Amino acid sequence: MKTVEELNQLRTKARNKMEMRLDDGHDYFVVVAMGTAGIAAGARNVLLKLVEKVHELKINALVTQDGQIEVTGQEPLVKIVDSTGNQVIYKKVDVAMAEEIIAKHLQNNQVIEEYLLQEGQ
Amino acid sequence: MERIQVVVCAGTGCTIGNSGELIEKFKEEIKHAGLENEISVKKTGCLGLCGVGPNVAVYPDNIIYKTVSVDDIKEIVTEHFLKGRPVQRKMLNDVKDGKVLDINHSSFYAKQKRIALNNCGVIDPENIEEYIAKDGYQALAKVLTSMSKQEVIDEVLASGLRGRGGGGFPAGKKWQFAHDQQEKQKYVICNADEGDPGAFMDRSILEGNPHSVIEAMAIAAYAIGANYGYIYIRAEYPIAVQRLEVAIDQAREHGLLGDDIFGSGFDFDLEIRLGAGAFVCGEETALIRSIEGHRGMPQPKPPFPAVSGVWGKPTIINNVETYANIAQIILKGSAWFASIGTPASTGTKVFALGGKIKNTGLVEVPMGTTLREVIYDIGGGCPNGKEFKAVQTGGPSGGCLTKEHLDTPIGFDELLSLGSMMGSGGMIVLDEDNCMVDVARFYLDFIVDESCGKCTPCRIGTKRLYELLESITKGEGTQETIDELLNLSQVIKDTSLCGLGQTAPNPVLSTLRLFADEYQAHIEDKKCPAGVCKELLSYIIDPELCRKCGLCAKQCPVGAISGELGKTAFVIDQEKCIKCGQCVKACHFKAIERR
Amino acid sequence: MKKIKEEYLVRIDEIVKMHQDKPGPVKLMLHEVQKELGYIPFEAIEAISEATNRSAADIYGVVTFYSQFTTEPKGKHVIGVCLGTACYVNGSQTILELLSEMTGCPVNGTSSDGLFSIDATRCVGACGLAPVVSVDDTVFGCQKQLEELKMLVLNYIKEERVNG
Known part of the structure; x- marks a missing residue:
């Protein structure tokens, strides 16, 4: 490369490929509960869709997974934690809902009440 | 789209694993x-x-x-990557209430601050793009496009960065x-000769983040008006040499080494020169x-x-770790660096923690x-419930610090004032089973071997020091021996040509001062309290406790134990005994004592 | 002096030619010869002396100064025992003596049948695995692998001395 501009372009391109190893802060943590129950209910597709969309739309969120401890019957479960530590858990998430959660919650900071896991479930 | 990236440590230690x-x-x-496609x-x-090790980060x-x-791998892939359940028994992370805690909060990492090591364990050192992703070569770009040589030197001066190879000389001053x-x-x-036994900080930086050194050398060259560099690296580091070769090739391919870097008109290139097994070449x-x-x-x-260095031309020589800090100082500013650490010792220091310590490895602390x-x-x-005795810093040029010094804040001047020194960062912990006279003897043995022979005080003086120490470990020492050790040490310090000789007596002086009673025991009582100096040990069978089973005699490699099975107590012939201790291990009845 | 192989002489010439125009060529040439031939034959010292205009005594002085350059060929199996501080305090001296005994090879020498060389090495920087011993390219962290190491050495002895 011959210019600083080229260096910066390479930097951006390379950062894209290793986001999860960079220590930038995140606005949201998105945790998909896996485990046998989760996977059986289709959590993997939800996980993959979330990973894909967050990357595509350049949302400042980290998508990760978690081993399910209790079986609630409401799988797939997706937990969203914001930078202050507040968290909500969405239940019975499918791929379409995942896209909605991204659009409303992650991009517009609007919690979708009706999709939330209720107390006691 | 990747959602998990696994990085496997490929440093020398883990590669061996x-x-x-x-x-x-x-x-x-x-x-x-x-x-x-996901991982x-x-x-x-x-x-x-x-x-x-081998360690793997996810x-x-x-x-x-760990x-x-x-x-272990199939389980990790199925349980963790597929099902989201990390394999807890293999994890270094702590677990609380069923939750896996962030590794950065573990007791090993919580107090560390990784500046020189910032990319180690994160990037692939053989991929320049990953270095670039972490702001690699941005500092060089900034320097070449917007800073004058003097401005660069002023920043390094203001940062307070002192040589990390042991000398602690302000890097900025050297460049000036x-x-x-x-x-x-x-x-x-770049001095990558890292000869102190027990030190592997520089090796790890070169294996894990080689570009940080290349970039810093280019910056330094610009600042002083040089166009060529050498990385002098010891031949005992083949993996580091290979990583550097890959990094240099990639830097050249990307135009970051060579002519007209970033179109600034500045040319810079470098080459590797190998050491060949001579500790003194770190000087x-x-x-x-x-x-x-x-x-x-x-x-x-x-x-x-x-003023007059290689080929008779002005040359700056800096240590690997010193260079590893430069890019961040340029990017984040001297004030940022100076705000870390203490006013006289700014920034962080990487230590290679070894010896009698539970967590052996590499740490970087402010x-x-x-x-x-x-x-x-x-x-x-210390592991195995043993009592801490001393910590040796500064390698063969340094000294020991004891329990009473444990609350000393680490810094160049603080350690010097206590009779030791920072050195390059090797930190060897010793416990109750180490004999301090033997440790001094060990270091002198190393020095005698490595002395280049040019000046008399070092060539002959250190050999005499070694012989004096050896005589003490053999029970032949007297009070005069101690006086001679002190006297000779001072002469060698005052008259040797270079740092190797000038600091060679340090381990002797330090142990004499802090462990005088141990020396006395060797001299007066002809005993080695730690049980190391073989000539001073005796193994004795207690006839009251001896069950006459003969197991010890069977184990004895030199046939020094005799007795009659079931009839008379067994006895060790002290003349034949080679003090190997096998009999103690063989005895089920604790009838054999080591004195 | 034992007669040196013809192909060694050819290599020595090539190596000397490759480096002779570089600044400070002597060590570059010595490293290459040591790496390829496993030692530095007197013929190499002569060739280097000729090409760099320095006396053979001067070159010999450089060879003998550095512990990595040897004028004697190494044994078939090279054992390196690290005597760096961390390894030493964890018992590497004892292992060194044990290996010397087992192989009949003097420390920092070669056994008389040329089967083994034992080097007491400087710190190799793998202190996390102390005490560290290498046999050719295999490295053993003897905290856990001492028995494995002993087995390997015993196997070589059996193969070459007992059977071979």
Whole structure:
């Protein structure tokens, strides 16, 4: 490369490929509960869709997974934690809902009440 | 789209543990599970907990797996990567209330601050793009496009960065001297000879983040007006040499080494020169002679290398770790660096923690962190319930510090004032089973071997010191021996040509001062309290406790034990006994005592 | 002096030619010869002396100064025992003596049948695995692998001395 501009372009391109190893802060943590129950209910597709969309739309969120401890019957479960530590858990998430959660919650900071896991479930 | 990135430590220690095989097995199992588009596996540099390697880090989970073997991988892939359940028994992370805690909060990492090591354990050192992703070569770009040479030197001066190789000389000052020379041809050298036994900080930086050194050398060259550099690296570091070769090639391919870098008109390139097994070549004038193709013998100073160095031209020589800090100082500013550590010792220091310590490995802490914090909080203290005795810093040029010094904040001047020194960063912990006289003897043995022979005080003086110490360990020492040791040490310190000789007596002086009673025991009582000096040990069978079973006699490799089975107590012939201790191990009845 | 192989002489010439125009060529040439031939034959010292205009005594002085350059060929199996501080305090001296005994090879020498060389090495920087011993390219962290190491050495002895 011959210019600083080229260096910066390479930097951006390379950062894209290793986001999860960079220590930038995140606005949201998105945790998909896996485990046998989760996977059986289709959590993997939800996980993959979330990973894909967050990357595509350049949302400042980290998508990760978690081993399910209790079986609630409401799988797939997706937990969203914001930078202050507040968290909500969405239940019975499918791929379409995942896209909605991204659009409303992650991009517009609007919690979708009706999709939330209720107390006691 | 990748959602997990696995990095496997490929430093020397972990490579010995077959980390190469691990990478292959991970890739195989990941493919088997159909996850190859979601998960990638790469090599990385030192994560720090070398004693339990090979280590593997998983991002973004911030989980580090320890002592990973090929047999563990299938489980990790299925349980963790596929089902989201990290394999807890292999994790270094702590677990609280069923939740896996962030590794950065573990007792090993919590007090560390990784600046020189910032990319180690994160990036693949053989991929320049990953270095670039982490702001690599931005500092060089900034320097070449917007800073004058003097501005660069001023920043380094203001940062307070002192040489990390042991000398602690302000890096900025060195650069200023070389900059001020009127010569057209100048050179920059990286001292990667890391000869202190027990030190592997520089090796880890070169294996895990080689570009940080290349970039810094280019910046230094610009600042002083040089266009060529040498990295002098010891031949005992083949992996580091190979990583550097790859990095240099990639830097050249990307136009970051060579002519007209970033179109600024500045040319810079460098080459590797290998050491060949001579500790003294870590001394800068000896290093220069070695590059020039001669015996690596130190030269009188002045002239200093900054005035007349390699090929007789102005040269700056800086240590690997010193260079590893430069890019961040340029990018984040001298004030940022100076705000870390203490006013006289700014920034951080990387230590290689070894010896009798639970967590052996590499740690980087802000200056001002106490020895207690490093040894106990981070290092985990002495294993096997043994009592801490001393910590040796500064290698063969340094001294010991004891329990009473544990709350000393780490810093160049603080350690000097206590009779030791920072050195390059080797920190060896000793426990109750180490004999301090023997430790001094060990260091002198090393020095005698490594003395270049040029000046009499070192060539002959250190040999005499060694002989005096040896006589003490054999029970032949007297009070006069101690007086001679003290006297001779002072003469050698005052009259040796170079740092090797001048600091050779330090371990002797330090142990004599802090462990006088141990020396006395060897001299007056002819005993070695720690049970190390063989000539002073005796193994005695207690006739009351002896069950006459003969097991000890069977084990004895020299047939020194005799007795009658079932009839008379067994006895050890002290003349024949080689003090190996096998009889003690063989006896089920604790009838044999070591005195 | 034992007669040197013809192909060694050819290599020595090539190596000397490759480096002779570089600044400070002597060590570059010595490294290459040591790496390829496993030692530095007197013929190499002569060739280097010729090409760099320095006396053979001067070159010999450089060779003997550095512990990595040897003028004697190494044994078939090279054992390196690290005597760096961390390894030493964890018992590497004892292991060194044990290996010397087992192989009949003097420390920092070669056994008389040329089967083994034992080097007491400087710190190799793998202190997390102390005490560290290498046999050719295999490295053993002897905290856990001492028995494995002993087995390997015994196997070599059996193969070459007992059977071979």
